Amino acid sequence: MNDIADIVDGCRQWKRGSQEELYRQFYGYAMAICLRYANHKEEAVEILNDGFLKVFTHISTYDTSRPFKSWLARIMANTAIDHLRAQKRLLFAEDINKVYDLGSGSDDAIDKLSVDELLTLVQELPPAYKMVFNLYVMEGFQHQQIASMLGISEGTSKSNLFKAKRILKEKIERAASFLKNDNDDLPAQVAKVKK
Missing domain, CATH: 1.10.10.10 (Winged helix-like DNA-binding domain superfamily/Winged helix DNA-binding domain)
Structure with missing residues (x-):
């Protein structure tokens, strides 16, 4: 397993092998995030692939002093948001000023x-x-x-x-x-x- 800094550096140089290694190492982690937002696995795969495309396109903005997983998670979540917006499936409930405790029992x-x-x-x-x-x-x-x-x-x-x-x-x-x-x-x- 290669060091993440080396993999990121290779991705910044658009090295195909580095991109494949990054995808392979973080596929499971990223897929778990995408599955939480998608309605089915095929949709999650679509979000995942779009997300990795964004990762490779914007890898130069990644700050290596911060955890890579956090940066990746944010991109995957934002990609899911974009996907659901494009599908016009995000309809938000009205604004409330106070959220009440659900209480116990469950x-x-x-x-x-x-x-x-x-x-x-x-x-x-x-x-x-x-x-x-x-x-x-x-x-x-x-x-x-x-x-x-x-x-x-x-x-x-x-x-x-x-x-x-x-x-x-x-x-x-x-x-x-x-x-x-x-x-x-x-x-x-x-x-x-x-x-």
Whole structure:
């Protein structure tokens, strides 16, 4: 495995081998990000390829004193945003000034879910809610950054996050109640409450 600084340097010189090595080393990481925003794997691959094209085109702007993964993650998230905007699938909820706590109650149900099961429920969120949820929870962006990235107000970002969490809470609680009433396993219950 080559050092990332050497690979980046090769990419800046448009060396095909360096580009292939960068793609190979970060494919899984980048694909995981793209899958969080896409509705299906084919769409994630499209976002991924567009994202890597942006990486290779703009690699000269990468600051080598900062972590490469953070820079790559931001490009992949922005590419997903651009993709969903082009598809006209991002419709944001109204602005609210105060986001209320969802309260407890689903903590026990969450403890019973695996990461994959929780991600399956996140995938079922409406596109705008999923986008804000992923940017805030998964990528660690703040509402001010999300608002700037998406061209919305901070209140709209908060509103969409609140509604995404509310929908997830309802789905998790529904899965937990199915589990109490059935002897089926939780993955089957998650599949039942997807819609």
